[in-house]
Amino acid sequence: MTDYKQHFMNGPIAMWIIDADTMQFLVVNDVAIDKYGYTRNEFRKMTIKDIRPEGDVATMVDNYIKKDNDFYDAGMSRHMKKDGSIFHVHIYCHSTRFGDSPARLCFAIDINDKVQAELKNSRLMELLKEQKEELDAILANLDEAIWSRAADTFDLIYANEAYYRMYGTEPRYMNPELDYILKSIYPPDRNIMRDAINEVKTTGRTETIYRQTNSEGNLRTLKVQATYRKGINNKPDIITGISTDITHEKELFDAMRNSEQKLLATINNTNDLIWSVDNKLNITYCNKAYQDFFLNRSGVALDAGDYVLGNWHSESFIAKRKKDYERALYGECFTTIVVENFNGFEQYNEIRSNPIIDQDGKIAGVNCIARDISNERKQLINIREQNEKLKDIARNKAQKVKDQVQELLEYVIPVHQVPVENSGYKSVVEQLEKTTENLDVIIKELIAVAKNLDVSFPDTEDIIARL
Numbered sequence: 001m002t003d004y005k006q007h008f009m010n011g012p013i014a015m016w017i018i019d020a021d022t023m024q025f026l027v028v029n030d031v032a033i034d035k036y037g038y039t040r041n042e043f044r045k046m047t048i049k050d051i052r053p054e055g056d057v058a059t060m061v062d063n064y065i066k067k068d069n070d071f072y073d074a075g076m077s078r079h080m081k082k083d084g085s086i087f088h089v090h091i092y093c094h095s096t097r098f099g100d101s102p103a104r105l106c107f108a109i110d111i112n113d114k115v116q117a118e119l120k121n122s123r124l125m126e127l128l129k130e131q132k133e134e135l136d137a138i139l140a141n142l143d144e145a146i147w148s149r150a151a152d153t154f155d156l157i158y159a160n161e162a163y164y165r166m167y168g169t170e171p172r173y174m175n176p177e178l179d180y181i182l183k184s185i186y187p188p189d190r191n192i193m194r195d196a197i198n199e200v201k202t203t204g205r206t207e208t209i210y211r212q213t214n215s216e217g218n219l220r221t222l223k224v225q226a227t228y229r230k231g232i233n234n235k236p237d238i239i240t241g242i243s244t245d246i247t248h249e250k251e252l253f254d255a256m257r258n259s260e261q262k263l264l265a266t267i268n269n270t271n272d273l274i275w276s277v278d279n280k281l282n283i284t285y286c287n288k289a290y291q292d293f294f295l296n297r298s299g300v301a302l303d304a305g306d307y308v309l310g311n312w313h314s315e316s317f318i319a320k321r322k323k324d325y326e327r328a329l330y331g332e333c334f335t336t337i338v339v340e341n342f343n344g345f346e347q348y349n350e351i352r353s354n355p356i357i358d359q360d361g362k363i364a365g366v367n368c369i370a371r372d373i374s375n376e377r378k379q380l381i382n383i384r385e386q387n388e389k390l391k392d393i394a395r396n397k398a399q400k401v402k403d404q405v406q407e408l409l410e411y412v413i414p415v416h417q418v419p420v421e422n423s424g425y426k427s428v429v430e431q432l433e434k435t436t437e438n439l440d441v442i443i444k445e446l447i448a449v450a451k452n453l454d455v456s457f458p459d460t461e462d463i464i465a466r467l
Helices: 002-010 030-036 040-044 054-066 112-141 161-167 179-184 187-203 247-269 288-298 315-329 374-417 423-452 458-466
Strands: 014-019 025-028 071-080 086-098 101-110 145-150 156-159 205-213 219-229 238-245 273-278 283-286 334-342 345-357 363-372
Touching: 014 030, 014 086, 025 040, 030 040, 054 071, 086 112, 145 161, 161 238, 187 205, 187 219, 187 238, 219 247, 247 288, 273 288, 315 334, 315 345, 315 363, 345 374
Parallel strands: none
Antiparallel strands: 014 025, 014 101, 071 086, 086 101, 145 156, 145 238, 205 219, 219 238, 273 283, 273 363, 334 345, 345 363
């Protein structure tokens, strides 16, 4: 008996013997004293109800009464230490006798760590479930198709709703293997898909664009980004991807590209010089006319990235043009006339300069358009010279006519003063006098017009002055 008592007292788990009827502790071992914090004498004054949370006592008593077997598994219970802290134990009981009284030998195995871990895992699983549901809801509302397939068989492992909407079919038609997808691809692009599959298996990543015919027979453009993931713990390798319908974007891009090409063709086919520079006066764009102009004049083939003011001009010319660029970089829009000598002739260029504003509202550079106005200037000068000739002719001819009329008047007036009895002759003289006077008025008006021709033509003169 002494050996059994020693095993009981020094056992590795909490044990005690209670009175079968009153549930009062009769004896407890050392582990129970250490774990629960009560002394041996305190235990003797207590029942097993005293080490239970108040809310668990009624259920424990009800179960205790129902257990009439010699040995039973009481299951998991919550126990309370002297300091009020609660932990979980698993209770096993065996009917015995203590002295002459019926008793029960109980084993209390501490499973608190296990229970806490299970509770934590349970909460984590619940959290994962909630997060998965949220993720599924997000993925279901995406326009992009999210999917994953087995790398070897290409069987579909996962796909969101957008995946089936994109291909216009039900899940059951997406397997087996790759046949359905390949058949829906526009025939000239099928090799693109095969190459993409080989690339993702080789490099671990791929991005491709191909055309696909949906269930309604409409041709669409899809962009696919896929990655290759090696399986672990004997799981298969997986290819995951995102497929995006970029049909509308592709149409807009093609339209913009066509418009850009037409615009560039127009810009490059014009005789006007068009170019732009950044804040450091480096060329950011120049059309063909601009390149040809400088190539013919200086033998320099300018292009984007070159400094716009090279050493092919005089220092004074470069200084003046630099000031023009600085004006535009300060936000001014203006037009200047630049005169250059080439092969012994003067060439006049009208240059319009405008600041370039970026998306932040800051000046990022200058855009310039130069037009050769040399011929226009020559035409304006010719017009001015012709005007001067017309003025001279008008003045000279008017004066000559005036002189003739004056001479006629000098003759008519004396004749009119001589008395003439013949009424017919008198009538002719009066009519001649009247006609001469009318002609004199007309001549005066003509002279006035000739004088008015001395007034300059403002538009013509202003342009010539600027030229």
